[in-house]
Amino acid sequence: MASEAPVCLIIGGGITGLIAAVTLQQQGIQPLILDKGYGLGGRLASRRLQAPSGSEGQFDYGAQQFTVGTPSFQTWVDDWLRQGIVKVWSTGFANIMGGVRSSDRPPGMASYCGVVSQRAIAQHLAQTLDVHPRQKVIRLDWQDGQWVAHTETGQRFAGDLALLTPPLPQTLDLLASSGIAVPEPLRLRLAAITYTRCIAVLALLAQESAIPAPGGLDLDGEPLQWIASNFKKGVSSGYGVTLHGGPEFSQQYWQAENDAIAAHLIAAAQPWLNTPEIAHHVHRWKYSQPRQRFSKPFVWLDHPGPLVLAGDGFGPAAAASALEGAVLSGLAAATAIAF
Numbered sequence: 001m002a003s004e005a006p007v008c009l010i011i012g013g014g015i016t017g018l019i020a021a022v023t024l025q026q027q028g029i030q031p032l033i034l035d036k037g038y039g040l041g042g043r044l045a046s047r048r049l050q051a052p053s054g055s056e057g058q059f060d061y062g063a064q065q066f067t068v069g070t071p072s073f074q075t076w077v078d079d080w081l082r083q084g085i086v087k088v089w090s091t092g093f094a095n096i097m098g099g100v101r102s103s104d105r106p107p108g109m110a111s112y113c114g115v116v117s118q119r120a121i122a123q124h125l126a127q128t129l130d131v132h133p134r135q136k137v138i139r140l141d142w143q144d145g146q147w148v149a150h151t152e153t154g155q156r157f158a159g160d161l162a163l164l165t166p167p168l169p170q171t172l173d174l175l176a177s178s179g180i181a182v183p184e185p186l187r188l189r190l191a192a193i194t195y196t197r198c199i200a201v202l203a204l205l206a207q208e209s210a211i212p213a214p215g216g217l218d219l220d221g222e223p224l225q226w227i228a229s230n231f232k233k234g235v236s237s238g239y240g241v242t243l244h245g246g247p248e249f250s251q252q253y254w255q256a257e258n259d260a261i262a263a264h265l266i267a268a269a270q271p272w273l274n275t276p277e278i279a280h281h282v283h284r285w286k287y288s289q290p291r292q293r294f295s296k297p298f299v300w301l302d303h304p305g306p307l308v309l310a311g312d313g314f315g316p317a318a319a320a321s322a323l324e325g326a327v328l329s330g331l332a333a334a335t336a337i338a339f
């Protein structure tokens with residue numbers, strides 16, 4: 001029997017879209033997720049890398065960990081802890097001075113990560129959802145009282161409402177190419193939300209690195225802002241190290257050859273690697289983390305049809321991490337849609 005439940009098209013299967021989808025489903029709304037990626041999770045990204053010798057490693061190469069500052073997100077995290085989806089990784093990472101970076105977290109605040117991988121958190125959330133990967137939305141039309149999403153593969157997906165969760169610049173580009181007008185003062189405020197770039201180098205080592213337990217070093221500088229041992233983190237049986245270039249390095253080397261980028265960051269990390277690299281992979285994150293957040297957790301547009309914008313560019317100041325900002329935005333958007 002055909003379902004009478006209203007359908008909400010969700011563009012983006014990152015944590016914002018997935019949390020919103022689970023919440024909508026609980027409220028009797030049918031979420032339909034479209035994502036341009038091969039795997040789910042967006043910036044909750046993990047992959048394997050194999051060396052010609054056959055050795056391999058698993059890498060978290062987007063969000064490394066997250067902190068929680070609100071009871072509403074803590075409820076979800078406690079449930080994930082009970083189900084063995086996440087664990088406490090650390091209560092403070094060493095930084096280059098040997099202390100705990102205090103700029104964005106109180107000492108002792110728990111940092112969580114996926115037990116298997118960061119992407120596994122997304123896969124857990126998606127278990128009961130209608131998700132369509134490899135579907136890049138290139139245009140949204142309001143036709144006969146419904147939203148129709150046209151994808152690069154030539155397919156069309158219809159819904160009664162639409163929720164857009166990509167990084168804000170990508171959302172604004174999609175609205176512009178779809179001819180959907182956003183009132184100019186609001187568009188200017190949304191366009192003012194910018195993101196840092198981050199080049200990630202995934203380096204598979206011959207032996208375990210010298211990164212101290214529990215495996216994360218918060219360098220917060222240039223050219224490196226973060227180094228992690230995926231082995232010490234417990235997500236890789238191979239000696240995979242994730243290196244994140246700082247925003248200035250990433251901007252400056254954006255167009256450089258992959259091998260030159262890898263050589264530069266691996267050399268900078270040498271004191272903590274202590275062993276040769278046997279394979280590497282470079283990933284460019286054009287939209288890594290928002291520099292600012294919009295003052296509200298989502299934006300609701302009524303014309304030409306109900307359209308909601310959410311993601312980590314929105315969200316309350318109470319969010320203790322970029323990822324929590326995304327979660328709170330997704331929860332608030334879904335609650336507004338459902339009620």
Ligand SMILES: Cc1cc2nc3c(=O)[nH]c(=O)nc-3n(C[C@H](O)[C@H](O)[C@H](O)COP(=O)(O)OP(=O)(O)OC[C@H]3O[C@@H](n4cnc5c(N)ncnc54)[C@H](O)[C@@H]3O)c2cc1C
Pocket residue numbers: 011012013014015016017034035036037040041042043044061062063064065066067135136137138165166167170174198200244285287288289310311312313321322323324326
């Ligand atoms: C290198 C790096 C390190 C980070 N470290 C941390 C950290 O340590 N702690 C922390 O809290 N946060 C961290 N973050 C930020 C955190 O990952 C994000 O805040 C969070 O994952 C954002 O989730 P989201 O769902 O809002 O966006 P995304 O995860 O980006 O999801 C948006 C989705 O939309 C899809 N999409 C975009 N355009 C289209 C389209 N036209 N059609 C279909 N699909 C589309 C994308 O494929 C993507 O899957 C980091 C991010 C990066 C990149």
